[in-house]
Amino acid sequence: MLLPASMRVFERGWLSANNILFIGRGETTLVDSGYVTHAPQTLALVRHALGDRPLDRIVNTHLHSDHCGGNALLKDAFGSRIAIPVSEAGKVRAWDEEALSYRATGQQCARFAFDETVSPGDVLAMGELRWQALAAPGHDPHALLFWCEGEGILIAGDALWQNGFGVIFPELAGEPGFGEVHATIDLIASLRPRLVIPGHGSPFTDVEAALQRAYGRLDYLAADPVRNAENGVKVLLKFLLLERRAMPLAEVETLFETVPLLVLARERFLARPAAELAQWAVRALEKAGAARLQGDILVDA
Numbered sequence: 038m039l040l041p042a043s044m045r046v047f048e049r050g051w052l053s054a055n056n057i058l059f060i061g062r063g064e065t066t067l068v069d070s071g072y073v074t075h076a077p078q079t080l081a082l083v084r085h086a087l088g089d090r091p092l093d094r095i096v097n098t099h100l101h102s103d104h105c106g107g108n109a110l111l112k113d114a115f116g117s118r119i120a121i122p123v124s125e126a127g128k129v130r131a132w133d134e135e136a137l138s139y140r141a142t143g144q145q146c147a148r149f150a151f152d153e154t155v156s157p158g159d160v161l162a163m164g165e166l167r168w169q170a171l172a173a174p175g176h177d178p179h180a181l182l183f184w185c186e187g188e189g190i191l192i193a194g195d196a197l198w199q200n201g202f203g204v205i206f207p208e209l210a211g212e213p214g215f216g217e218v219h220a221t222i223d224l225i226a227s228l229r230p231r232l233v234i235p236g237h238g239s240p241f242t243d244v245e246a247a248l249q250r251a252y253g254r255l256d257y258l259a260a261d262p263v264r265n266a267e268n269g270v271k272v273l274l275k276f277l278l279l280e281r282r283a284m285p286l287a288e289v290e291t292l293f294e295t296v297p298l299l300v301l302a303r304e305r306f307l308a309r310p311a312a313e314l315a316q317w318a319v320r321a322l323e324k325a326g327a328a329r330l331q332g333d334i335l336v337d338a
Contacts, residue, residue, distance in 0.1 A: 043164030059164030070107030098194030175218030176203035189231035266306035
């Protein structure tokens, strides 16, 4: 993996999105700041890499909790400016946790204020390189890609991973998402990047193979919205388990009765009682090797 000298990629676990740090001759920038419970780790990584330099700016690809949960702590530590997708400005200004998805998913995010917005088409200077912001709806309607044509590098957030992409959340809420994901994958294919830095997982150069896997995954999910709902349910439960490390089975059932997006998926697509769907999701995570049961406790694996 060949990165410009001004770039560092901190590959994180799945609870926190990857962080991309730019240390140029001018200002320093961090793209995405991880989940709130991992914010001290993010701060330690950034401080170690910067030495005695400040972190001048934070830029978010989108505002899901695992991408912006360190914003508040980093701003407190460094006085960093925060730049967010322009269409999220009103929600952040009012700190509307429902509109920002945190209440809907049962996740946490420390409140932060923003200083700048980024619109599709804007060009940002990061690490002495030119990065164009491009709209990437689908996983999140307001998500952005950052594309450096000169280096052939794409910062993809959750629009493309080496094996798929982020949950198509709009479809769970009854809003369009499949077509938007397809258009975003088409856009990435048209750029022909040599290197993709995803929001989760390792950076990769076998981009064509990843694109074909993404198209296949999308076709599979779009053919039956129940599949997308089941995938979303499993991912949401796994994320909450990553955060908590272990949960009594009774608490898992309560999640399916109280977390709004899980309730929506259950009522709109899956038509199963909360207890039954909770049992199904636990078995699915066990089968995938993503969790294990210890008595009546579900443990992360």
